[in-house]
Amino acid sequence: MTLSPIAQTDPRASYQAQAGEIHAAIARVLAGGRYILGQELAGFERGFAAYIGLRHGVGVASGTDALILAVKALGLGAGDVVATVSHTAVATAAAIELAGATPLLLDIDPATYTLSPASLARALEAWPGRIKAVIPVHLYGQAADLESILPLARAHSLKVIEDCAQCHGAMLHGKRLGTWGEVGAFSFYPTKNLGAVGDGGALVTEDDALAAEIRILREYGWRDRYVSAVPGMNSRLDELQAAILAVKLTRLDLDNARRQAIAARYDEGFKDLEVTCPARRPGSTHVFHQYVLRIPERDRVREALTARGIGTLIHYPVPTHLQPAYRHRLPLDPAGLAESEKATREILSLPMHPGLKDGDVTRVIETVREVVREIGRCL
Numbered sequence: 001m002t003l004s005p006i007a008q009t010d011p012r013a014s015y016q017a018q019a020g021e022i023h024a025a026i027a028r029v030l031a032g033g034r035y036i037l038g039q040e041l042a043g044f045e046r047g048f049a050a051y052i053g054l055r056h057g058v059g060v061a062s063g064t065d066a067l068i069l070a071v072k073a074l075g076l077g078a079g080d081v082v083a084t085v086s087h088t089a090v091a092t093a094a095a096i097e098l099a100g101a102t103p104l105l106l107d108i109d110p111a112t113y114t115l116s117p118a119s120l121a122r123a124l125e126a127w128p129g130r131i132k133a134v135i136p137v138h139l140y141g142q143a144a145d146l147e148s149i150l151p152l153a154r155a156h157s158l159k160v161i162e163d164c165a166q167c168h169g170a171m172l173h174g175k176r177l178g179t180w181g182e183v184g185a186f187s188f189y190p191t192k193n194l195g196a197v198g199d200g201g202a203l204v205t206e207d208d209a210l211a212a213e214i215r216i217l218r219e220y221g222w223r224d225r226y227v228s229a230v231p232g233m234n235s236r237l238d239e240l241q242a243a244i245l246a247v248k249l250t251r252l253d254l255d256n257a258r259r260q261a262i263a264a265r266y267d268e269g270f271k272d273l274e275v276t277c278p279a280r281r282p283g284s285t286h287v288f289h290q291y292v293l294r295i296p297e298r299d300r301v302r303e304a305l306t307a308r309g310i311g312t313l314i315h316y317p318v319p320t321h322l323q324p325a326y327r328h329r330l331p332l333d334p335a336g337l338a339e340s341e342k343a344t345r346e347i348l349s350l351p352m353h354p355g356l357k358d359g360d361v362t363r364v365i366e367t368v369r370e371v372v373r374e375i376g377r378c379l
Helices: 011-017 019-032 039-052 063-073 091-098 117-126 146-155 208-217 239-249 252-270 298-307 338-346 358-378
Strands: 056-060 081-085 102-106 131-135 159-163 183-187 201-205 222-224 291-294 347-350
Touching: 011 019, 019 039, 019 239, 039 056, 039 201, 039 239, 056 063, 056 208, 063 091, 063 159, 063 183, 063 201, 063 208, 081 091, 091 102, 102 117, 117 131, 117 146, 131 146, 146 159, 201 208, 252 291, 252 358, 298 347, 298 358, 338 347
Parallel strands: 081 102, 081 131, 131 159, 159 183
Antiparallel strands: 056 201, 183 201, 291 347
């Protein structure tokens, strides 16, 4: 019997889980006749901000735009350096440049793949007074080392923008990610833990003035309609996406719990293999946007898994500092980015989404075990 392939991710599954409610929300928006900056968005902004634990939420067109607007709203631009990691989606560095600032690319902690505080400390020493902000990326669903990063940021008067594109609902010491810095930037790309059916993003903050500035910047810099008080842009989360996201938000904690249960089964299933399972930061709640194994013979393992119908991805195959668009032109950690470069040769994202059935998880575990042992015997 030929088995159906198991996809690495499946945004359709989250739609199917709430199809009736989503259809009703879409019908309500279509019948209402207000499709931009209406009550659906206002309601979602309030609900999402309350879920995160802050007073203000501002819906925008994408997670990249959320980062751009965060940098701009904090008054950063030409001549300002913003530190972040190289091992992440290229959107983080792209957003810094699109806002007019300069990305400084730093290395990662090899256990969690998040920003290395030691790398940030080296950069602050190498460029005293130049770095104005830091964007820790909460990669794969868990917190960056905020307990070490925040004291460094405060000591050097850095603004902190949390890149929360992969950590919807995650916590550190009982406090949601997105609440630790000046502002948190979220993506609602369809595969995220909270995903739209297109692009979307949001910013969250407790700062009244910062929220007001973001709202002005997201719509051409208008304080009064059609009159730009400051240079702005067009980045608005539309009513349809807001209504769909409001429905999906009601299920986010349940979906995250399913991801955590799948991760626990993977951990148990791989504990005796020559692979490295995801680390958990003490005191944090990991929501497993991705379940990332570290495998020395990654490419051979991936090829064999693909042949057996197990979908995988590499998040991310080329660190930003080695990509053609950025290589040799951005400042880097003075000690280099060896950990980022090594990780890209070994990491592999297994199937991870709430729609995975128990039988699918069992099949993934059994197939990974089979492949890793076969390849190990050949070495």
